[in-house]
Amino acid sequence: MTRRVGTAAAGVVLLAGLLPAAAQAAPDPARGATGADDLHQKRRADYDSRQNITAKAAAQPTAALSRALVAAPSATAVQSLRNQLGVQGIIDIDRATGTPRRVAKLDGFLTGPSRKKPARIALDYIAAHPDVFGLSRADLDSLELRQDYVDIAGTHHLSWVQVADGVPVFGNGLKAHVAKDGRLIQVDGAPLPSLPSAAGAAKLTAAGARAAAVKDVFGTSAATVTKSAAGTTTFSDKGTAKQVWFQTASGPRLAWQTVVVDEGYVHVIDAATGEVLYRHSTIASDTADVWENYPGAPRGGKQHKVDITKWLPNNARMLSGNVAHVYSDVNDNNRADAAEEVGPSGLHKWSYPFVDFNDEVGGLCSAAYPCSWDPATPNSWQVNRKQNAVQLYTLLGTWHDHLEAAPIGFTRAAGNFEARDGDAVQGQAMDGANTADGLPDDDHIDNANMNTPPDGIPPTMQMYLLSPGPGSIAGNTGDEADVVFHEYTHGLSNRLVVDAAGNSTLSDVQGGAMGEAWGDWYGWDYLVAKGLEKDTAKPGEVLVGKYWQAGGTIRSEALDCTVGASATVCPGTSRAGSGGYTYGDYGKISSRGPEVHADGEIWAQTLWDLRGAVGSKKAQALVTRAMELSPGNPSFLDMRNSILAADLVVGKGKDQKKIWKVFAGRGMGYFAAAIDGDDAQPVEDFSMPPSANTPRGTLTGKVTDQDTGGAVSGLTVAFGGHASGFAGDYRATTAADGSYQISGIIPGTYAKVYARGGGYDMVVKTLSINSGTKVENWSVRKDWAASSGGGAVVSFTGPDYTPYGCGPGAMIDQSQISGWGSDVGGQTITIRLSGAVDVSELVINPSATCGDDISAGTGGYRVETSVDGTTWVLGASGSFPAFTTTPTPVALAAGTGDGIGYVRFTMLTSQGQDAGLCPAGQPPTVSGCLFLDATELAVYGSAA
Numbered sequence: 001m002t003r004r005v006g007t008a009a010a011g012v013v014l015l016a017g018l019l020p021a022a023a024q025a026a027p028d029p030a031r032g033a034t035g036a037d038d039l040h041q042k043r044r045a046d047y048d049s050r051q052n053i054t055a056k057a058a059a060q061p062t063a064a065l066s067r068a069l070v071a072a073p074s075a076t077a078v079q080s081l082r083n084q085l086g087v088q089g090i091i092d093i094d095r096a097t098g099t100p101r102r103v104a105k106l107d108g109f110l111t112g113p114s115r116k117k118p119a120r121i122a123l124d125y126i127a128a129h130p131d132v133f134g135l136s137r138a139d140l141d142s143l144e145l146r147q148d149y150v151d152i153a154g155t156h157h158l159s160w161v162q163v164a165d166g167v168p169v170f171g172n173g174l175k176a177h178v179a180k181d182g183r184l185i186q187v188d189g190a191p192l193p194s195l196p197s198a199a200g201a202a203k204l205t206a207a208g209a210r211a212a213a214v215k216d217v218f219g220t221s222a223a224t225v226t227k228s229a230a231g232t233t234t235f236s237d238k239g240t241a242k243q244v245w246f247q248t249a250s251g252p253r254l255a256w257q258t259v260v261v262d263e264g265y266v267h268v269i270d271a272a273t274g275e276v277l278y279r280h281s282t283i284a285s286d287t288a289d290v291w292e293n294y295p296g297a298p299r300g301g302k303q304h305k306v307d308i309t310k311w312l313p314n315n316a317r318m319l320s321g322n323v324a325h326v327y328s329d330v331n332d333n334n335r336a337d338a339a340e341e342v343g344p345s346g347l348h349k350w351s352y353p354f355v356d357f358n359d360e361v362g363g364l365c366s367a368a369y370p371c372s373w374d375p376a377t378p379n380s381w382q383v384n385r386k387q388n389a390v391q392l393y394t395l396l397g398t399w400h401d402h403l404e405a406a407p408i409g410f411t412r413a414a415g416n417f418e419a420r421d422g423d424a425v426q427g428q429a430m431d432g433a434n435t436a437d438g439l440p441d442d443d444h445i446d447n448a449n450m451n452t453p454p455d456g457i458p459p460t461m462q463m464y465l466l467s468p469g470p471g472s473i474a475g476n477t478g479d480e481a482d483v484v485f486h487e488y489t490h491g492l493s494n495r496l497v498v499d500a501a502g503n504s505t506l507s508d509v510q511g512g513a514m515g516e517a518w519g520d521w522y523g524w525d526y527l528v529a530k531g532l533e534k535d536t537a538k539p540g541e542v543l544v545g546k547y548w549q550a551g552g553t554i555r556s557e558a559l560d561c562t563v564g565a566s567a568t569v570c571p572g573t574s575r576a577g578s579g580g581y582t583y584g585d586y587g588k589i590s591s592r593g594p595e596v597h598a599d600g601e602i603w604a605q606t607l608w609d610l611r612g613a614v615g616s617k618k619a620q621a622l623v624t625r626a627m628e629l630s631p632g633n634p635s636f637l638d639m640r641n642s643i644l645a646a647d648l649v650v651g652k653g654k655d656q657k658k659i660w661k662v663f664a665g666r667g668m669g670y671f672a673a674a675i676d677g678d679d680a681q682p683v684e685d686f687s688m689p690p691s692a693n694t695p696r697g698t699l700t701g702k703v704t705d706q707d708t709g710g711a712v713s714g715l716t717v718a719f720g721g722h723a724s725g726f727a728g729d730y731r732a733t734t735a736a737d738g739s740y741q742i743s744g745i746i747p748g749t750y751a752k753v754y755a756r757g758g759g760y761d762m763v764v765k766t767l768s769i770n771s772g773t774k775v776e777n778w779s780v781r782k783d784w785a786a787s788s789g790g791g792a793v794v795s796f797t798g799p800d801y802t803p804y805g806c807g808p809g810a811m812i813d814q815s816q817i818s819g820w821g822s823d824v825g826g827q828t829i830t831i832r833l834s835g836a837v838d839v840s841e842l843v844i845n846p847s848a849t850c851g852d853d854i855s856a857g858t859g860g861y862r863v864e865t866s867v868d869g870t871t872w873v874l875g876a877s878g879s880f881p882a883f884t885t886t887p888t889p890v891a892l893a894a895g896t897g898d899g900i901g902y903v904r905f906t907m908l909t910s911q912g913q914d915a916g917l918c919p920a921g922q923p924p925t926v927s928g929c930l931f932l933d934a935t936e937l938a939v940y941g942s943a944a
Helices: 075-085 118-127 137-141 206-216 380-404 481-496 510-529 596-614 616-629 636-650 656-665 808-812
Strands: 089-093 100-105 144-150 156-164 167-178 184-188 225-229 232-235 240-248 251-260 265-270 276-281 283-286 324-328 425-429 448-451 460-463 697-705 716-719 731-733 739-745 748-757 760-769 773-775 778-780 792-796 820-823 827-845 860-866 872-879 888-890 900-907 931-934 936-943
Touching: 075 089, 075 100, 075 739, 118 137, 118 144, 118 156, 118 167, 118 184, 167 251, 184 636, 206 225, 206 232, 206 240, 206 251, 206 265, 206 276, 240 265, 240 276, 324 380, 380 425, 380 481, 448 481, 460 481, 481 510, 481 616, 510 596, 510 616, 510 636, 596 616, 596 636, 596 656, 616 636, 636 656, 697 716, 697 760, 716 739, 731 739, 748 778, 760 778, 792 808, 808 820, 808 827, 808 936, 820 827, 827 860, 827 931, 900 931, 900 936
Parallel strands: 167 240, 324 425, 425 460, 697 773, 697 778
Antiparallel strands: 089 100, 100 184, 144 156, 156 167, 167 184, 225 232, 232 240, 240 251, 251 265, 265 276, 283 448, 448 460, 697 739, 716 731, 716 748, 748 760, 792 827, 820 931, 827 888, 827 900, 827 936, 860 872, 860 900
């Protein structure tokens, strides 16, 4: 059963992000709207097992994913270096390696000017601080320089790969950035402090690893091996497989890095077990895109002759050149069939007039916003097929040249897309237009996406037809320039925000939101700078998706909405309020909670403010250079820091105060807090940085287990926003007696000081620090079901909605936001706990998830327990109160929680069914008539 979103009476079904956030509200039972949901794109979520290496290893069947305590660098050495760097220094230690994720100084450089070679400058600095970086001279000598990319500002961006026995390390390595005058800007990459001496033989073959990767993403592929050379196997879809080392709790493990192009993922597969250690989608899918020269636009809306010879070879017979290959993939087989290629209309001519369908379609079609096909007539899209392909090719060439030019500088050395490097953009116009007897099916409408594999493998851009609906016209995304620009810009960010080996590190949360924002910002910066759209001092003019929405916007409000702007021009949403957005609005803009397109509006509006403060050209330079300086998995605050660092490089720090003012005005001030790039609930602050001579404070205390009272070692105590890239590394690991100490803290109020570790529920506090010593003790609770501590889903019934972000694994992810979504009819999940436990409390949050309305939460339920996973006893049964939306303790029958190792939870009915909202024989009126959800299950107690 496909999950769908309830719509207006017209019955039009749209994918996520097309409508303004205000129009995406959950179905209202009182209105009788259907409660189905297709808001979650059908893609598997990104996954990185290194993020869970936080506590001491436990005995588990899967050694690669067990948790271990990674040795931290010397506290004295870190403190000494932090003192040298000053108030705005950064020493951010990666919790998976114990080495620096980033060392920088936002208000200066790490070293002075030098005439030495850039690589020597960086390596000498690292060698001078071995206790911090964890690398000896011998380690440094073994590094292999992968890239010395010089950007258009003259900065050297160096990347070294660690290699052991001829096998490179995946993800972790060393990066450094050296200014034109030889000053070291920053060092990052989180290198491994120790490497194995020999690789040994891999049990899994390259083809076996690729098969495991394809199976993981529910795809099928007929790709075959085409060649094997220099340790890399290449497949017929141009994907690859090569051996790598991958950091785990038990140290580096031999693995296969696979790139599966047809499915659009990079994986790391354990070479011994076939286990998925890492998954990253190379597709950035969007349902909300904008135009430059859209048909009918007052400026640039008419077809006119353009010379495209600079993008095509002489006497070209198809749309294929150095920057792109465009064809109409109407059957969605991802191949350029002969009938799908588009050739010239005559000698040296590519002239295909646009034909409107205004009379046939009606509705919102007009001369100002013309429709390009008729959804009621099969194959009507053929009329404009060739015109659209030529239009798409021209826009791809235009954007390639714009991004390549100064001051952006997305050049070949930076990893741009060109055929001479084997990775020209593959533009699939009208993708899937003929997948339903001359019409597009539901998976090929109202969408566009960009699949960006690592450098050297061609990206694929798929542009779909648009269907008429509430505020939307029957158009074509490939005709809209800023839709194309938006998608192409995903390629820019995914090629620049990378680890030492060149893999994209943008996450599904804040990184993903910035990815959407950059797409909007770069496109509209271009449109306004070229005079194709206007932006005066009046807010509410920069409307993303103006053609798509026939004069409206696909976002909730305009890109140029300032903080405090009138609700008449910047209406916002009911949850976030009106006026321009701030960091505190994160997760509130969309009615569905955190959502990358909606939350990206915060970042896009902030960058629009930056554009106004420093000008278009300087903003282009700062934003692009910041991507190159970004640490992995950045939060908004990480990227703010990178922009400040970029200003030191391209502007000699002249605009530091302007930049701080912009970000502080949007709630990303000095004391703003985000635990990391995966934090969907950041805390805003509007403060400017304190002075450099501010006295420092110290935080100390102990961490104990709430259920046993014993000391907890190996947990992290840290300051959100200040342990992920800003103002020093305010972080400590608890000792054997549970004690910790963090010194050198700037006095102030910190909104997200937290204690967390594998298997323990994170505790977050707001603490005020003064110039003395503050004692703060922590009581943490171990959740024996949590996947981060070793709990696992053994089995489940019903469909697997993992591609929508609500698979069974979300039931034990310690989040009260994500959860397990399934279908009505009674569904069961079996969970293996991280050890045998005498249960003191079992807690279930039965609330709805997966975009469903409140009625889909669990009503009737059953809980069974087992010591061995074979023999089961009934622990509890009953019904949750109507429309329960919070974690609720469930009392187990006497003796059924003693020494158990397994819990089996069954959702019997939905709360909507229990409330009588789903009478037999009647059409469904609420989500609970179709879907059955629960958000979290937690088990607390002491070891048996």
